[in-house]
Amino acid sequence: xNEGAAPAGIYVHLPxxxxxxxxxxxxxxxxxxxxxxxxxxxDTEAALEAEEASxxxxxxxxxxxxxPSLIPPADLARLSNxxxxxxxxxxxxxxxxxxxxxxxxxxxxxxxxxxxxNRVSLGVQSxxxxxxxxxxxxxxxxxxxxxxxxxxxxxLSVSGDLxxxxxxxxxxxxxxxxxxxxxxxxxxxxxxxxxxEKSKIIEEDRALRPERYLSDDAQADLWLELGEILARAGxxxxxxxxxxxxxxRARHNEKYWRRVPTxxxxxxxxxxxxxxxxxxxxxxxxxxxxxxxxxxxTALDRPIDAAEEARERIVxxxxxxxxxxxAEIEDWISAEGDSRLAxxxxxxxxxxxxxxxxxxxxxxERGFLVSNEILCRFV
Amino acid sequence: xxxxxxxxxxxxxxxxxxxxxxLSDRILQRCGAVSAREMxxxxxxxxxLEQERGITIKARSVTLRYVAKDGLEYTLNLxxxxxxxxxxxxxxxxxxxxxxxxxxxxxxxxxxxxxLANAYLAIHNNLVIVPVINKIDLPSAEPExxxxxxxxxxxxxxxxxxxxxxxxxxxxxxxxxxxxRDVPPPRGNPDAPLKAxxxxxxxxxxxxxxxxxxxxxxxxxxxxxxxxIGTGLEAEVEEVGVFRPERETVPRLSVGEVGSFWANIxxxxxxRIGDTITEVNRPTAGALEGFAEAKPMVFAGLFxxxxxxxxxxxxxxxxxxxxxxxxxxxxxxSTALGFGFRCGFLGLLHMEIVQERLEREFDLDLITTxxxxxxxxxxxxxxxxxxxxxxxxxxxxxxxKMEEPYISSTIITRDDFLGGLLKLSEDRxxxxxxxxxxxxxxxxxxxxxPLNEVVLDFYDKLKSISxxxxxxxxxxxxxxxxxxxxxxxxxxxxxxxxxSLIVHREESAPKGRLLAAKMKxxxxxxxxxxxxxxxxxxxxxxxxxxxxxxxxxxxxxYGGDITRKRKLLEKQKEGKKRMKRVGRxxxxxxxxxxxxxxx
Numbered sequence: 001x002n003e004g005a006a007p008a009g010i011y012v013h014l015p016x017x018x019x020x021x022x023x024x025x026x027x028x029x030x031x032x033x034x035x036x037x038x039x040x041x042x043d044t045e046a047a048l049e050a051e052e053a054s055x056x057x058x059x060x061x062x063x064x065x066x067x068p069s070l071i072p073p074a075d076l077a078r079l080s081n082x083x084x085x086x087x088x089x090x091x092x093x094x095x096x097x098x099x100x101x102x103x104x105x106x107x108x109x110x111x112x113x114x115x116x117x118n119r120v121s122l123g124v125q126s127x128x129x130x131x132x133x134x135x136x137x138x139x140x141x142x143x144x145x146x147x148x149x150x151x152x153x154x155x156l157s158v159s160g161d162l163x164x165x166x167x168x169x170x171x172x173x174x175x176x177x178x179x180x181x182x183x184x185x186x187x188x189x190x191x192x193x194x195x196x197e198k199s200k201i202i203e204e205d206r207a208l209r210p211e212r213y214l215s216d217d218a219q220a221d222l223w224l225e226l227g228e229i230l231a232r233a234g235x236x237x238x239x240x241x242x243x244x245x246x247x248x249r250a251r252h253n254e255k256y257w258r259r260v261p262t263x264x265x266x267x268x269x270x271x272x273x274x275x276x277x278x279x280x281x282x283x284x285x286x287x288x289x290x291x292x293x294x295x296x297x298t299a300l301d302r303p304i305d306a307a308e309e310a311r312e313r314i315v316x317x318x319x320x321x322x323x324x325x326x327a328e329i330e331d332w333i334s335a336e337g338d339s340r341l342a343x344x345x346x347x348x349x350x351x352x353x354x355x356x357x358x359x360x361x362x363x364x365e366r367g368f369l370v371s372n373e374i375l376c377r378f379v
Numbered sequence: 380x381x382x383x384x385x386x387x388x389x390x391x392x393x394x395x396x397x398x399x400x401x402l403s404d405r406i407l408q409r410c411g412a413v414s415a416r417e418m419x420x421x422x423x424x425x426x427x428l429e430q431e432r433g434i435t436i437k438a439r440s441v442t443l444r445y446v447a448k449d450g451l452e453y454t455l456n457l458x459x460x461x462x463x464x465x466x467x468x469x470x471x472x473x474x475x476x477x478x479x480x481x482x483x484x485x486x487x488x489x490x491x492x493x494x495l496a497n498a499y500l501a502i503h504n505n506l507v508i509v510p511v512i513n514k515i516d517l518p519s520a521e522p523e524x525x526x527x528x529x530x531x532x533x534x535x536x537x538x539x540x541x542x543x544x545x546x547x548x549x550x551x552x553x554x555x556x557x558x559x560r561d562v563p564p565p566r567g568n569p570d571a572p573l574k575a576x577x578x579x580x581x582x583x584x585x586x587x588x589x590x591x592x593x594x595x596x597x598x599x600x601x602x603x604x605x606x607x608i609g610t611g612l613e614a615e616v617e618e619v620g621v622f623r624p625e626r627e628t629v630p631r632l633s634v635g636e637v638g639s640f641w642a643n644i645x646x647x648x649x650x651r652i653g654d655t656i657t658e659v660n661r662p663t664a665g666a667l668e669g670f671a672e673a674k675p676m677v678f679a680g681l682f683x684x685x686x687x688x689x690x691x692x693x694x695x696x697x698x699x700x701x702x703x704x705x706x707x708x709x710x711x712x713s714t715a716l717g718f719g720f721r722c723g724f725l726g727l728l729h730m731e732i733v734q735e736r737l738e739r740e741f742d743l744d745l746i747t748t749x750x751x752x753x754x755x756x757x758x759x760x761x762x763x764x765x766x767x768x769x770x771x772x773x774x775x776x777x778x779x780k781m782e783e784p785y786i787s788s789t790i791i792t793r794d795d796f797l798g799g800l801l802k803l804s805e806d807r808x809x810x811x812x813x814x815x816x817x818x819x820x821x822x823x824x825x826x827x828x829p830l831n832e833v834v835l836d837f838y839d840k841l842k843s844i845s846x847x848x849x850x851x852x853x854x855x856x857x858x859x860x861x862x863x864x865x866x867x868x869x870x871x872x873x874x875x876x877x878x879s880l881i882v883h884r885e886e887s888a889p890k891g892r893l894l895a896a897k898m899k900x901x902x903x904x905x906x907x908x909x910x911x912x913x914x915x916x917x918x919x920x921x922x923x924x925x926x927x928x929x930x931x932x933x934x935x936x937y938g939g940d941i942t943r944k945r946k947l948l949e950k951q952k953e954g955k956k957r958m959k960r961v962g963r964x965x966x967x968x969x970x971x972x973x974x975x976x977x978x
Binding site for chain 2: 026190195217240253262272277
């Protein structure tokens with residue numbers, strides 16, 4: 001890495017879950033038998049990656065999944081120590097772990113903290129039991145509350161996730177969940193909209209029993225209201241789905257939107273390194289076999305040329321509330337030579353989907369809601 | 380030179396799917412034109428599309444040798460005919476080259492609408508009809524009932540109808556003997572000046588135009604200077620031949636023979652089907668009657684999905700027209716769809732076939748607008764205009780009156796579907812001319828319809844109401860005055876020209892409401908509100924609103940999601956690209972055929 005470049009990040013995928021959630025599309029397994037072999041494979045992969053990353057400094061490590069909170073804390077500690085030995089981490093690096101509320105206890109929280117974890121992203125999803133059981137979550141609202149206080153008591157920085165659009169969710173129940181999370185002491189909140197089309201069961205259910213779901217318009221209104229609820233609690237919108245108190249932004253995740261290099265370890269993990277996007281195989285056996293043979297488990301490896309990079313800067317950068325430089329967008333549009341796009345771009349600004357601050361263009365809050373309509377024109 | 384006394388020229392006519400093509404193939408096989416091994420089904424249908432759809436589009440002929448039971452060798456010219464209503468003019472011109480027609484009736488179905496239509500054409504051409512009852516091998520075959528129906532409905536004797544199963548090869552020998560016995564040999568004067576009926580022609584990319592003729596008098600041989608009496612054009616014959624079914628060069632064609640010639644003709648329009656061919660130096664005294672030209676009855680716009688394909692589309696249409704003189708086109712410019720062509724077709728099937736051939740053989744992606752008919756407009760200035768494009772209609776205050784094409788149609792159905800079919804016919808402004816029982820449960824209906832009411836989806840509706848049983852045939856009977864108006868569809872205040880329709884005034888309001896509602900279903904929500912209106916002149920008769928899209932999905936986008944997100948956005952972009960834009964509104968292609976889907 002170049003001297004003076006922003007420190008990089010490492011993502012580690014831990015695919016183990018106790019059960020599969022109705023809305024999840026990540027690479028996960030509910031069979032824990034391969035866990036020891038998997039942790040072994042991660043060690044091997046890390047050693048291979050470390051050669052390539054020599055000279056680079058890092059300031060974020062992220063354990064995602066899956067359900068990393070299912071991994072015994074001793075294993076997590078060992079893995080985290082191993083990575084910190086192989087890679088050059090700055091002091092004060094952000095080390096995040098995703099956790100499920102019903103895995104969390106006061107004891108575990110302390111053990112995680114001792115393992116070097118300093119930030120936990122907690123899948124709260126909702127504080128309404130009806131909604132949680134409707135999508136097959138293991139936890140209930142009470143365990144989410146217990147988990148939040150256990151983590152905060154252990155001195156960890158906490159981010160809470162919510163989902164808008166869950167079956168059985170009402171306007172009032174969503175508002176209540178948002179208010180409760182904002183007041184819980186978390187420094188960071190992520191809110192996603194339920195992707196009904198990604199789960200056949202939910203898609204069919206919504207077609208069959210639409211009364212269980214908030215309408216699209218109601219969801220849009222609630223999302224706008226959510227911004228106000230969080231802002232009143234001191235949580236500021238900085239990325240389309242993320243809000244944070246000052247100084248509490250997700251340092252690791254921000255690298256994705258700003259195209260700061262990140263390595264990815266584990267099955268199906270992706271990385272951006274040396275101007276290339278790479279992805280590991282998404283099948284667990286293939287992943288294990290490759291590393292058992294000492295090979296990198298790469299499934300995809302493609303260079304990102306200048307045009308592609310410019311495109312990524314726009315599509316990813318517009319997710320952030322500080323937007324992208326106006327010149328980058330305008331250069332792209334004129335290079336594209338599409339008169340319809342140029343006209344539409346003017347229309348989007350006129351209609352207030354896009355806002356200008358000096359030299360930069362960004363989405364308005366209601367613009368974020370329809371951002372795919374606009375972003376798809378930049379691919 | 381074959382003895383005209385031992386030539387038999389005949390066609391096989393039948394309702395669709397009654398087994399005509401299989402029967403032709405069996406005859407070819409029996410006469411050694413194809414061996415059983417090389418015979419793949421449907422030898423005569425040589426266009427790929429014809430074979431796939433199991434229908435015959437272009438007529439072809441084949442010359443066969445048959446040694447009859449009398450020990451003599453006969454030349455049988457089997458002239459193939461298309462089976463679909465759209466192509467009935469091609470049937471009639473093939474029949475004009477024959478002395479006999481084999482009328483095939485399916486023993487399980489009995490007489491159907493096209494059985495009748497084809498039989499009448501044969502009778503009109505003074506042909507000897509050889510009735511055949513086919514598919515007798517099927518368990519549901521009722522040859523006796525078929526026989527009765529031929530006698531009662533068609534009105535020809537059928538007590539000695541030949542029972543066949545083309546599929547099993549039963550009755551083929553008997554049929555050939557009957558053709559030799561009953562079909563009269565051609566008569567003509569071999570020494571008289573050349574007189575030949577031009578009954579088909581097509582374009583061969585290597586040799587130019589191939590013309591199919593039936594010699595009435597005289598002979599046709601290479602180096603003869605010929606003239607087409609109708610068009611007056613002249614050419615020198617290079618080569619003559621017959622199809623067995625592969626083309627075989629022969630020294631000459633003489634009286635009664637059917638064959639083809641090449642005369643270095645590059646333009647199919649030189650050849651007018653039904654024209655009389657004679658010698659330049661020794662012209663025949665009398666021209667043959669000829670046929671009325673096949674006129675396109677159904678019109679629709681064809682536009683390339685990708686505007687860059689306009690040139691390719693024109694080229695493809697030019698090539699297609701070399702082989703299909705009944706297909707017409709002229710440039711059309713639509714604000715919604717860009718540059719394309721207004722095309723004329725014989726009917727809906729013809730339209731589908733042309734579109735499919737353009738897409739398949741020329742690799743084009745096309746948008747078709749709703750089919751309509753050609754109207755006759757009498758202006759206040761006394762001018763008579765033919766208007767096939769609703770957007771070319773003069774302003775209402777310049778129209779004195781409008782006339783629309785009418786057809787007379789025959790529907791044959793089982794009587795349990797009668798109620799549904801009567802209602803369908805009334806809904807389509809049909810006027811009942813007769814209703815007759817063929818047997819205790821089969822009915823022949825005769826109706827007159829405005830053609831426009833039939834071109835859209837009448838045939839599909841008829842088939843669905845009757846669970847596929849009812850059969851249908853029609854003929855054009857002329858223009859009649861109609862109270863007609865232009866119905867426009869506006870999207871955010873802008874008329875979408877490609878959606879304009881000419882409709883009967885009484886139907887304009889309900890049709891406008893249905894169409895606007897359908898458009899509301901088809902047009903996806905956009906970033907702004909879309910207002911759809913149906914209008915007649917400046918009067919708005921229906922209004923629908925597609926509310927603005929408020930939200931997409933807001934999903935995670937971390938490391939592993941970036942590639943996936945990109946794919947999703949690309950898919951979304953592709954979807955947008957396929958839509959057509961009117962003003963700021965993106966309209967999916969299917970909207971331009973929405974009128975076919977209302978009701």
